[in-house]
Amino acid sequence: MSMDNFPIGLQMDVSYPDFQVSLTLLSNTQLSFEIKEGPFAKIERVSIHVVPLGNSMFAVSWQEKDGATVTNVQDYDRGQVHSHATLATGTFLRMTGKMTVTRPADRSLDNRPTRNKALVLEAMTSLFQHRDASAVRRFYSSHYIQHNPTIPQGRDALEGLVSNLSDAVYYEPGLMVAEDNMVAIHGRIRGWADVPQVVVDLFRIEDGKLAEHWDVLQNDAPATARLSDISMFDPHEATHLV
DSSP: OOGGGSOTTOEEEEEOSSOEEEEEEOSSSEEEEEEOSSTTOEEEEEEEEEEEOSSSEEEEEEEOTTSOEEEEEEETTTTEEEEEEEOTTSOEEEEEEEEEEEEOOSSOOOOHHHHHHHHHHHHHHHHHTSOOTTHHHHHEEEEEEEOOTTSOSSHHHHHHHHHTOOTTOEEEEEEEEEETTEEEEEEEEESSSSSOEEEEEEEEEETTEEEEEEEEEEEOOOGGGOSSSOOSOOGGGGGGOO
16 A cells, blocks of 8 residues: 555544544645644644554644644555654653544555455455365455355355365356445355356455355356347456456
């Protein structure tokens, strides 16, 4: 991640255990903040130094007029701000607050959908094209939740299933859509049942891994059984990922 993704223009309220602060990211060198109540109440505009840490996370530091210094780790994926402040009195504070966006940035910085689609695509092809059971540990959460009633719960069960897949099993990915921490992928799988099946898999992503799964499967209809010449699945869908 580069500085180009710093969410200039964004306004947020950060709720710490003992107070709330409103922040406005004016530029990549300036922000303003307001603490309305409590012993730290004040309004100020400060010069900041920003370091991109990757995955929608930035370290933002500044010094205030009274000499207090603050470093925030702003985590936009998790909606949290980890703040480390040394007050003018010498008191050192470590705080984590929940971030609530009150005005979005001038342009979107959320690249989670793109990252999450890549994660799902690699996981699905690793398991159901290459039948690589070791990929389960890399891509799936240790508390993985499965909503398919024919598959037992948990990551261990999924690993065992992949280990015993027939060589006939082959998955073709198609269109994908993603928003926030959810990804849906349309595909076709052969060798899973007696006839090829078209499937929509829906995943919830948590901490960079697949944490929950739903699916809907339907037997692929041959051309002779269709009322039109439109197929249920087209492998060329994969060239139009959105």
